[in-house]
Amino acid sequence: MSIEWYVVLSSLLFAVGAMGILIRRSPVVILLCLELMLNAGNLALVAFSRMVGNQQGQVFAVVVMVVAACEVVVGLGLIVAIFRRKLPLDVDELRELRG
C-alpha cells in the first residue's frame, strides 16, 4: 500500500481527536481524545519510518507512548482529585484561571 493511505488515516484520526477536544466537555473524554491525537501521530511516525527504511521513527513512537502514559496518569489523577472534591466534571465549569 502506498504511504498516502496511512497519512490520510492518521490525519483523520487526528482531526477526530481534535474535534473531540473542542466539542466535548467531560475531562475523561478530552483525555481519550488526546490519546487519539497522540496515536494518530504515532501512526504517521511508524508509516514514515517504514517508508524511509530505518527505525528512528519507530523509536520516536515508543517515546511518544511513554509520554502519553505519563500524561494519562497525571490527567486521571487530576480527574480523580476533581471528583473527590465534588467539583463538577465539566471543563467549562472549571474556569477559575480566567485572567
Add this chain to the structure above:
Amino acid sequence: MSATAWAWLVLLLPLLGSIAISLSFRAIPARVAGAIGTAAIGLAFLCAIAALVNLLGEEPDARHHASSLWDYASAAGLDIKLGIYVDQLSTFMMLVVTGVSTLIHLYSVGYMKSDEGYHRFFSYLNFFVFSMLLLVLAGNFVLLIVGWAFVGFASYALISFWYRRTTATKAGMKAFVINVVGDIGLVLAAFLIFRELGTFEYGEVFAKAPEVFAKGEWTITAICLLLLVGAFAKSAQIPFHTWLPDAMEGPTPVSSLIHAATMVTAGVYLIARTHVLFYLAPTAADIAAFVGLATLLIAGTIAIAMTDLKRAIAYSTMSQIGYMIMGVSIGAYAQGLFHLMTHAFFKALLFMAAGSIISAMANRQDIDRMSGFWKAMRFTSLMLLVGGLALAAFPLTSGFFSKDSILAYAEARGGMYTWMAIGGYVGAFLTALYTFRLIFRVLPGKPCKEAQHLIDTGELYHGPAINPATEELEDAEVGFPGAHHHIAEQSWPMAVAMALLGFGALFAGLIQVPGVDNVLFGFLEPAFHDSPLAAIHPSVGAEWRGLAIGGAISLLGIATAWLLWAQRPGLPAAFRQRFRPLYELAVNKWYFDEAIDFLIVRPALATGRFANSVFERFVVDGLVTGTKETVSGAGGLVRVVQSGFVRSYALLLIAGFAGLALYFLLSSS
C-alpha cells in the same frame, strides 16, 4: 614605650570603655558603669601624661612623630593610613581633653545618679572622648574628618539624651545639621588638598604646601575658607552658631564637656593644626580673625540679655571661642591654645556650678527666679564665683593671663590687628559684665523659695517634673531627667571634680606669666616654627601693660555689674526702657535664628514644596503613572484571551498550528 605607643593607648582606652559599657549594660549595675567610664578616661589621662614625659625627653625640634597601624585605604596614587601624629599640639590637646573629661565624668557619676539612662550616658560620653581624641590625634585629613564626624554624632546623641523631650531632640537635630554643613566644608577642603598636593598626610601636606602654593593664591585661599566652614560650624562661630545655645537642652555635664570645654574648641585646633596653610592664605586668616572678633562681641551682648542660666553661659562660650579663633588666625597660636586650656577649666567649672544650682532649683534655669544661693549652697556658690572671676579675667586668675596674651600679641602685630586688640578689650568688658550679672543675680540677696527650702530642711526642693523650656509635664522614666537631683554639697564626686577644676581655673595661668615663666609657650612654640608669625613676640613690658589694661577693664566690668544688678536693681529696667531697640536686638539674639530661617530654611522649604507640588506630581508621578498605565493597558489587551475556558485555549492552539502548517504548505509550494 614611645610617645606614639602611649598615644595609641590614649585612643584605645575610651573606645574600650564605651564598648564595654554598651555591651554589658544589662549585666552591670549603674555604679560600675560610671566607674568604668571614669576609669577609662582617667587611665587615658595618665597615658597622655606618659606621652608628654616621653616627648619632653627629646630635642624640642624633634618632638613630632607619625605612627600608623595599617593602611586604611590604598589605591592608585592614594595611600591613607590609619595613623596618628603626635607632636606638641596634639599632646597638648590630648592632655586638655582627657584631663577635663576625667573630671566631668567624675561629676556625672554624681549628677546623673538617678537618671534611668545612666549606662547609655556613660557609653556615649566615652564614645565622645574617643572621637575627640581621634580628631586631635589623627595623622591625616581623612582620619581627621572621621573624628570630626564622630564628634558631631556624639554631640547629637548627647544633646538628645533625654529623647522624650521634643525640645531636646529638635536641638540635637539642629546641631547635627549645622555640623554636617561644616563637615561638607572640611571634606571639600580635603579634596582640594588632595588634588593639589596628592596626599592627605599632615607631614607631607605641610612640607609641600609652601612649595606648591604661592602666598595668597586662590586655591589655597579656597582650601582655607572651606576649612573655616568646618571650623566655624564646630566652634559655633557666626553665622553657624545658632545650634550651640539650643544644645543646652542636653544634660549639664554634656554642656560642660562638649559644648564648652572640648568639642567646640575643635575649630581652634583645626586652624592651629593647619597654620601652615593659613599663613599662605592671609585673606582667609583675616576673615577668620574678623569672624572671631564679631562673634566675641555679638555673643557678649547677647549673653547680657539672656535670662536662661545655661544659655547665657553658652553665649559666653561662643564669645570666648571667638577670642581663640581670632588668636590662632592672626598668628597667636600658642596664646590661643593657652586660652583654650584655661577656658576649658573655668567654663567647665561654671557649667558644673550652674548644674548644681539648676538641680537645687528643680531643673528651673531662669535666673529671674534665682537669688540668695550664697546662703544655701556655699561650696557651689564659691565655685561659681571662682569660675566667674577666671572668665571675667580678674587679675591673677587663669583667664587674666590667657586672654591678655592673645590681645597683647594682636597689639604687637600692629596695623589693623591693633583694632582687633581694642575690640578684644571691649569684649573683655562685656565678659566681666555678663559674668557678674549672673553672679550678682544668683548668689546674693534674699533666698528664693527653692534656696530657702534647702536652708530650712537640708533637702532639695522638688517641684513637679516639667520641661523648663515649655512647662510640659514629664515623668522620671528613661528618656526624661531622673527623679532626684544632686548638688555638689551632697555628692562628693561632684565636689571633687569642681574643686580640682576650681584650682585649675584659679592657678593654671601661673604657668605662663610674662617675664616670669614660659612653661606652656616654650613647649608649644616649636610646633609652630614653620610659620614666621609665631616669631612675633610682644615685649614683656607690652604684655604687662596689656595685663594692666585687661585687669582694669575686668574690674571696671565687675564694678559696673555690681552697680547695675546689686546696688541699684532699678537701673537695668530703666536702661531697657531707654534703649528698647538695643535690648530687643540682644534678647532676640540679633535675630540670627530668624535671618537663617528667612534666608536658608524658608527658601529650602519653598523649594521642597515646589518640588513636591509640581515636580513630584507632574514629572515624577507622570513617569511612574505613565509606565504603570502602559503596562496595565497592554495587560488588559492580553487578558481578554485568558477566558478560563480550556476548550477555547485548545481551539486557539489548534487554529494556530493549523495556520502555521497552512503557511508553510503554501509558502513551500
